[in-house]
Amino acid sequence: MMNKETIGYQKYFVGQKWYDRNREKVRQGLLLMPAILIILSLVIYPLIYSISRSFTDFNLGMPEIHFVGIRNYIMAFKDIRFLQSLRTTIIFSISTTIGGLVIGYGTALLLQRNFIGRKVLTVLLIIPMMTTPIVVGIIWMLLFQPDYSVINSLLSLVGINGPQWLQNSIWALVAIIVADLWQWTPFFTIVLLSSLLNIPLDIVEAAKVDGASNWKMIRYVITPIISPIIVVAVLIRLIDSFKVFDVVFVMTNGGPGNATEVMSYYIYRTGLGYLNMSYSMAMSFIFLIILIGSSTILIRKLLRT
Amino acid sequence: MKINIYRKIISKIGLVISFAVLLTFSLFPLYWVFLTSIKAKKDWLTLPVKFIFKPTLEHWKNVLLSSDFIQYYKNSLIIAIGVACVILVVGTMAAYSLARGKYKFRDNISFFILSQKMMPAIAIVLPIYLIASRFHAIDHLETLIFINVAFNLPLAVWMLKGYIQSLSLSIEEAALIDGCSQFGAFIKIGIPQIVPGIMSTILLIFIYTFNEFFFALILSGTKARPVSVAVMNFLPTGVRGTMFGEAAAASILIMIPTLIFAIFMQRYLVKGISLGAVKE
Numbered sequence: 128m129m130n131k132e133t134i135g136y137q138k139y140f141v142g143q144k145w146y147d148r149n150r151e152k153v154r155q156g157l158l159l160m161p162a163i164l165i166i167l168s169l170v171i172y173p174l175i176y177s178i179s180r181s182f183t184d185f186n187l188g189m190p191e192i193h194f195v196g197i198r199n200y201i202m203a204f205k206d207i208r209f210l211q212s213l214r215t216t217i218i219f220s221i222s223t224t225i226g227g228l229v230i231g232y233g234t235a236l237l238l239q240r241n242f243i244g245r246k247v248l249t250v251l252l253i254i255p256m257m258t259t260p261i262v263v264g265i266i267w268m269l270l271f272q273p274d275y276s277v278i279n280s281l282l283s284l285v286g287i288n289g290p291q292w293l294q295n296s297i298w299a300l301v302a303i304i305v306a307d308l309w310q311w312t313p314f315f316t317i318v319l320l321s322s323l324l325n326i327p328l329d330i331v332e333a334a335k336v337d338g339a340s341n342w343k344m345i346r347y348v349i350t351p352i353i354s355p356i357i358v359v360a361v362l363i364r365l366i367d368s369f370k371v372f373d374v375v376f377v378m379t380n381g382g383p384g385n386a387t388e389v390m391s392y393y394i395y396r397t398g399l400g401y402l403n404m405s406y407s408m409a410m411s412f413i414f415l416i417i418l419i420g421s422s423t424i425l426i427r428k429l430l431r432t
Numbered sequence: 433m434k435i436n437i438y439r440k441i442i443s444k445i446g447l448v449i450s451f452a453v454l455l456t457f458s459l460f461p462l463y464w465v466f467l468t469s470i471k472a473k474k475d476w477l478t479l480p481v482k483f484i485f486k487p488t489l490e491h492w493k494n495v496l497l498s499s500d501f502i503q504y505y506k507n508s509l510i511i512a513i514g515v516a517c518v519i520l521v522v523g524t525m526a527a528y529s530l531a532r533g534k535y536k537f538r539d540n541i542s543f544f545i546l547s548q549k550m551m552p553a554i555a556i557v558l559p560i561y562l563i564a565s566r567f568h569a570i571d572h573l574e575t576l577i578f579i580n581v582a583f584n585l586p587l588a589v590w591m592l593k594g595y596i597q598s599l600s601l602s603i604e605e606a607a608l609i610d611g612c613s614q615f616g617a618f619i620k621i622g623i624p625q626i627v628p629g630i631m632s633t634i635l636l637i638f639i640y641t642f643n644e645f646f647f648a649l650i651l652s653g654t655k656a657r658p659v660s661v662a663v664m665n666f667l668p669t670g671v672r673g674t675m676f677g678e679a680a681a682a683s684i685l686i687m688i689p690t691l692i693f694a695i696f697m698q699r700y701l702v703k704g705i706s707l708g709a710v711k712e
Binding site: 151152154155156158159161162163165166168169170173174176177180230233234237240248250251252253254255256257258259260261262265266267268269270272277309313366369370372373376377390391394395398399404407408411412414415418419422423425426 | 451459534550585646
């Protein structure tokens with residue numbers, strides 16, 4: 128005969144057995160919990176909140192909220208300013224990534240040789256990467272001041288009449304790209320340099336014995352070997368530069384007009400400047416999807432290596 | 433033979449010139465900021481620009497003595513240290529779990545956490561702003577600490593996980609026999625072996641938080657404002673050709689902690705910045 132107590136005991140016993148068998152798994156799972164909770168409550172919940180609001184006409188200036196379906200999303204694709212900001216962002220992102228790759232790879236190839244003072248030189252060359260982004264903006268704004276500043280002054284020494292950098296819609300974008308290049312070219316330099324230094328020497332020696340010239344060596348031997356790293360570095364920079372905000376905020380405020388208005392900046396302005404929250408949330412969701420698309424490729428690549 | 437020597441000399445000269453150009457590009461802007469910070473107004477408003485002048489400390493005095501800059505600097509330090517401490521604990525626990533755990537979906541969770549690294553701040557900050565203002569949490573240091581923890585956690589977990597995976601298990605297993613739990617053995621024996629890795633992760637997070645601008649801009653008022661936002665106060669508005677002295681001095685003060693850290697641990701930084709794609 129089983130009375131209640133023994134059934135209870137048996138149940139407890141079954142649970143206990145399961146716990147004994149999986150004790151380590153449970154503990155390991157519990158250790159993960161704080162991190163998961165933080166990410167769920169501070170990233171995922173706000174994201175869901177934002178997506179749900181993006182289907183309404185939520186505006187900080189209006190008390191009432193109505194469901195409007197996908198109107199905000201349709202609006203975004205008809206909004207010339209949004210498409211313009213997408214174009215500006217793409218131009219910015221591609222030119223700073225390609226520029227950085229070219230200059231950075233060149234620098235890495237130069238630094239790869241063995242010479243006295245190489246370590247010091249490397250540290251000096253990567254200092255810009257460590258500079259606070261907001262300060263990068265201030266520095267370049269200072270350098271690009273039209274009247275009393277140094278870039279135009281130096282240009283006039285060579286007889287070039289420099290443009291009104293930050294006041295001209297084309298040159299303002301160039302100025303921002305230069306600022307970003309200054310900060311992030313070292314990223315390519317140092318990432319590519321460390322993979323160049325890892326190339327096994329015998330491969331390089333073998334190519335030398337076969338009589339490869341320097342250029343051929345770079346083109347046909349070295350570059351193919353480190354190409355996976357190049358791809359990863361390019362993807363990281365593409366994604367990061369797509370999210371640019373600080374430099375634009377300091378240097379041009381998106382201006383003149385909206386010539387340098389990148390996506391982050393336009394979304395920020397719509398939400399907190401024009402108070403049109405639902406629309407800016409819809410745009411930020413589109414932005415997110417673009418980023419997810421590109422970053423999924425990156426992460427898959429990273430997990431494979 | 434002679435041609436070969438010429439070629440060598442030419443390539444040496446080329447090398448020197450290219451390094452000179454690269455060094456100028458990377459260091460001149462910083463040098464110029466320094467000059468600006470010690471340049472008096474009369475020397476600023478001249479053409480062509482002056483490289484030699486009588487230095488003044490007037491801007492430094494303005495920044496350090498007659499503004500709230502120090503207060504904001506303190507805010508920044510509190511936020512950055514707070515974030516580093518929370519991440520040290522939470523991140524190490526999570527990384528251990530993901531590196532050693534034997535439960536289902538472990539790799540999916542890893543993927544999920546790393547994918548948060550790609551989250552654009554703008555997609556999160558607007559809803560956070562709304563939620564925080566409902567809880568009256570705007571302009572509190574705690575809010576900024578939490579949001580920075582959430583945003584930097586993926587990178588920290590990813591880096592720490594790499595370090596933990598590089599540990600060999602055999603020493604810890606010896607401790608298990610002495611009656612430690614697995615996690616206890618990891619804390620006593622595993623962690624001391626990866627202290628450099630943990631330090632560099634935490635310092636990188638410190639730098640990122642110290643440099644962070646976007647969240648701070650939106651989620652802080654005057655009370656909890658960190659220095660990255662406060663420096664904007666020194667920027668001249670609108671008027672062209674105005675003074676940059678104060679902004680320059682403030683910029684240098686902001687750069688100091690990150691530059692010091694960065695120079696000492698540049699080797700580790702690369703690993704973090706490239707998400708561990710580069711093997712040492």
